[in-house]
Amino acid sequence: MSKKKLSFEEELARLEELVERLESGELGLEDSLKTFEEGTKIARGLVTVLEKAQGRVAKLTEDDEGDFVLEPFEPAEEG
Amino acid sequence: MAHEPREEEGRQVRTVSEVTGMVKSVLESSLPSLWVEGEISNFTHHSSGHMYFSLKDSSSALPSLMFKFANQKLAFKPGNGMRVVAQGRIKVYEPQGRYQLYVERMRPSGIGALAQAFEELKKRLAEEGLFDPERRRPLPEFPGTVAVVTSPTGAAVRDVIRVIRSRAPMTDIVVVPTVVQGADAAPSIVDAVRAIDAWGGADVAIVGRGGGSLEDLWAFNEEIVARAIHGARTPIISAVGHEVDVTIADFVADARAATPSNGAELAVRDGADVSRRVESLERRVLGAMRSRLSGLEEQVRRLHAAYAFKLPREIIERSAQRVDELSRRAGASVAQLVAAGRADVARYETALRLSDPRGIMARGYAAVSVLPKATPLRSIDDVEPGAAVRVSVADGRFDCEVKKIAGTHGRKS
CATH class of the missing domain: 1.20.58 (Methane Monooxygenase Hydroxylase; Chain G, domain 1)
Known part of the structure; x- marks a missing residue:
């Protein structure tokens, strides 16, 4: 469940690394293009996650066998 | 019963042990764990480490004892005349044929006593190193899942969900329903914190509740809660009450939030x-x-x-x-x-x-420049007869003198 957002963190770190490599000017032309392509793709992906992804709200309970169960959770209305 | 009841004059005669056993069985099976409020009297702290005392009110007294293993965890020093709330079981002590309350947990009752208990526990845990800043774990930068240990019906859970939703909508939220007030609150919070670790799916947990009186918030000042937070593998944000409320949980947690909403702000970055x-x-x-x-x-x-x-x-x-x-x-x-x-x-x-001129030169073309500066020669206008020019070819160059100039159409302009 937490996998998706840990990878958000990793992807952001990867993007920062790519930007620095690209800005160093030390890459050959073909590597620059590849880095540019990967960087742009990651940036677009991150923006999509930020804008469109909707997390779940669940309730953690233990069943009779001691296994954890996630059930949808809706907070009670104000009142 | 160990043996058959004896008959005498048509009546059943029992041994003392049988009767005591019957009382014990009736009493202990019909009285679950109890919370009792009363005043301490006849208090003795025996050399064995156990505590013996009575809990009394205006008309009754209840013999009580608290074993060493239990009273070592007390957040305060009990004494005669002190009002307390004790939790324990009624058991029958057979050699003396008396029933007594075996106290498992006890806390002072009333605001002054609570404040005193708070200071004593705070001092003790601080000395033990539970509040040391260097043992605080950093909060994750982008938690995928935030666990919320609180009442599923309070305002706190709504606030936390609302704030996380607006700041970082992609975050998963897992509510761990918990009792946050009264006698069952502390063990319930402890269970919830342990459940989060055992489940292992949360990157950070907010533990808290909305505002209330000191007594309402008391569970967050209990030692078992402090130790559970301290021992948790998941980073914990303590978010209890309002800005002014300070609890022991705040000191042991990895981060302290002023309110549950603030806890949510600390948990997730603004999208x-x-x-x-x-x-x-x-x-x-x-x-x-x-x-x-x-x-x-x-x-x-x-x-x-x-x-x-x-x-x-x-x-x-x-x-x-x-x-x-x-x-x-x-x-x-x-x-x-x-x-x-x-x-x-x-x-x-x-x-x-x-x-790249080399490819072209290799096919028989030459580049000509005017000396002495080797200015590229573009037009017959760039030279006069007698001018020195340099001719570059694929494998080298040579210098020449211009003899005769003619335009493409045979006319020098």
């Missing part, structure tokens, strides 16, 4: 800030690619100037600006951006190939 950061990185990617391409353009220009070969002009002028233009349009896909970049690179490579 708008993150968006800005990502956008700035994307601009830097584009900027770096553009400057790489302008470097290439510059290289082409220099070669062009140096050798004075005619290049298809539009090749040079279609510059890396294409990448920028595309990226400015919101709809530009990664594929389009990369295609634009590739097209520009291909153009420059063509230009470079064309501007």
Whole structure:
């Protein structure tokens, strides 16, 4: 469940690394293009996650066998 | 019963042990764990470490004892006349035929006593090192899942969900329903914190509740809660009550929030800030690619100037600006951006190939420049008879003197 957002963190770190490599000017032309392509793709992906992804709200309970169960959770209305 | 009841004069006669056993069985099976409020009297702290006392009110007294293993965890020093709330079981002590309360947990009752208990526990845990700042774990930067240990029906859970939803909508939220007030609160919070660790799916947990009286918030001042938070593997944000409320949980947690909403703010970064950061990185990617391409353009220009070969002009002028233009349009896909970049690179490579004079010279052409400055010779107007010129061919060069000049149509202009 937490996998998706840990990878958000990793992807952001990867993007920062790519930007620095690209800005160093030390890459050959073909590597620059590849880095540019990967960087742009990651940036677009991150923006999509930020804008469109909707997390779940669940309730953690233990069943009779001691296994954890996630059930949808809706907070009670104000009142 | 160990043996058959004896009959005497038609009546059943029992032993003392039998009767005591019957009382014990009735009493202990019908009275679950109890919370009792009363005043301590006849208090003795025996050399064995156990405590013996009575709990009394205006009309009754209840013999009580608290074993060493239990009273070692007390957050205060009990004494005669002190009002307390004790939790324990009624058991029958057979040798004396008396029932007594076996106290498992006990806390002072009333505000003054609570404040005193708070200070004593705080001091003890601080000495033990539970509040040391260096043992605090950093909170994750982008938690995928935030656990919320609180009442599923209170305002706190609504506040936390609302704040996380608005700041970081992609975050998963897992509520761990917990009792946050009264006698069952502390063990319930402890269970919840342990459950989060055992489940292992949360990157950070907010533990808290909304505002209330000191007694309402008391569970967050209990030692078992402090130790559970201290021992948790999942980083914990303590978020109890209002800004002014300080609990022991605040001191042991990895981060202290003023309120549950503030706890949510500490747990997740504001998505708008993150968006800005990502956008700035994307601009830097584009900027770096553009400057790489302008470097290439510059290289082409220099070669062009140096050798004075005619290049298809539009090749040079279609510059890396294409990448920028595309990226400015919101709809530009990664594929389009990369295609634009590739097209520009291909153009420059063509230009470079064309501007490299060696290929042309190898086919029998020569480059001529006017001496002494080796100015590229473009027109018959650049020379006069007798001028010195340098002729470059594929494998070298030689200097000559101009003898006769003729225009393409046989006329010197």
